[in-house]
Amino acid sequence: MSETKSEAREYVPPVIKAEELDPKFKYKMSKIHGAEKVMVCFQCGTCTADCPIARFSEFYRPRRIARMVQLGLKDRLLLDKALWLCSSCFTCVDHCPQGVEIAGIVRVLRNMAVAEKNILPLVYKELATNLMKSGFVYEIPESRLQKRVEQGLPPLPKPNVKEVMKIFEVTGSADLLEKVQTFAKVESR
Amino acid sequence: MSNPKYLLFPGCVIPYRLSSYEISARKVLAKLGVEIVEMPEYNCCGYPMDVINHELMLTLAARNLCIAEKVGLPIMTLCNGCFCSLNETNKLLKEDKRLREKINGYLKEVGMEFKGTIEVKHLIYVLSEDVGYEKIKNAVTKPLAGVRVAQHSGCHVLRPRKYVGRDDPENPTTLKELIRLTGAECLDYMDETECCGNPIIGVNEDVPFQMAKEKLDHVRAVGAQALITVCPFCHIMFDLNQPRIERAFNEKFNLPVLHYPQLLGLAMGFPPEELALNELRVKPTELLNQIK
Secondary structure (H helix, E strand, O other): OOOOOOHHHHOOOOOOOHHHOOOOHHHHHHOOOOOOOHHHOOOOOHHHHHOHHHHHOOOOOHHHHHHHHHHOOHHHHHHOHHHHHOOOOOHHHHHOOOOOOHHHHHHHHHHHHHHHOOEEEHHHHHHHHHHHHHOOOOOOOHHHHHHHHHOOOOOOOOOOHHHHHHHHHHOOHHHHHHHOEEEOOOOOO | OOOOEEEEEOOOHHHHHOHHHHHHHHHHHHHOOOEEEEOOOOOOOOHHHOOOOHHHHHHHHHHHHHHHHHHOOOEEEOOHHHHHHHHHHHHHHHHOHHHHHHHHHHHHOOOOOOOOOOOEEEHHHHHHHHHOHHHHHHHOOOOOOOOEEEEEOOOOOOOOHHHHOOOOOOOOOHHHHHHHOOOOEEOOOOOOOOOOOHHHOOOOOHHHHHHHHHHHHHHHHOOOOEEEEOOHHHHHHHHHOHHHHHHHHOOOOOOOEEEHHHHHHHHOOOOHHHHOHHHOOOOOHHHHHHOO
């Protein structure tokens, strides 16, 4: 191949192999809250056209996510870091003519990526760690708490950290977080 | 009619870095006769944990709801994110018996049970529905005539429609109406309902910066002197991050971003220092000189 060839010519579309497809995946997804209606998506593309993230990213396409769920491309979906670009603005949810909750589907897939592929962006692990330690997702320094009172605000109620930790344990979240591999950033183009 | 009484849910990010929002909100609410009760032993609303485990989010939110049920008062949030998770969880658990039983199974481990006896409201709906436009109008003693601002309501105070179901997400009017009561002009601009981008800033900065820059462009294009927000995350994106956005795109915006209760507070005659206006990153000097 010569180097002078244009990029467009060298582009090889990703081939989907039949063995990659999990035909039962869409049924499994349809049973999970938030993703119930994924099968009625008819690929009109309203979600992508109205998605503020898609406008500025070359990868993130909500319609593509819905189609990949229908096809059963589970591993590709769960391992694709673009999944973490959705900002949960819910524009797609409100605009879908079929009532498909695309942002709900993204949430279900993210939960699945954490539980089955053990991956999570670093920022969420940090927030969760703070939450387990302090009851808040940000560890509020003592100086801040003091400043509040100086500014005339009532003292911040002390969270019940024991109960918060218990909730992480009984929902299985503490174990999930123990296992996850984190990654720092997601490219958008 | 007796005065509205609410448990205030400050969340995490407001006590962490945006006390200015809480200070100004408490000031105007007190003067408008809204009684505030402190929320005992609350924890994070759960919203940021939804990406990890939906049931974890629901249970963390439900724990806060149980505390409010025990006190017997509705919750008022200042943050759109807190409103999103607390309101959605409240509605889901009220409607879905099976889900309620499951979450109650987890809550039992901390000695709690969700019963579904309270409501969750965001500040702007407390103002529009409980206090009422008439009362707010009467409390405005120093109308901000000649001041031109634009509003950014943010996403979760409007969407998803099926859980919020108050203002029209396509053409929101609540915050605009609240702004007009102060005597200021509220300008329309392009793509008003677009997201600020902040929720993904922890994984990618390029996209949120472009989103916020575009919003600042549109707000500037109509000649607004300030942008008004009602969510700490939106506020951080447009105020705290504004110098970074300016550097990234080699542009100068110098657009002050006020929490709505700061704007209302000025119109109610509070001096700027009582509304923590000095804590804003982009100083609203010109605006304050104008209304002196």
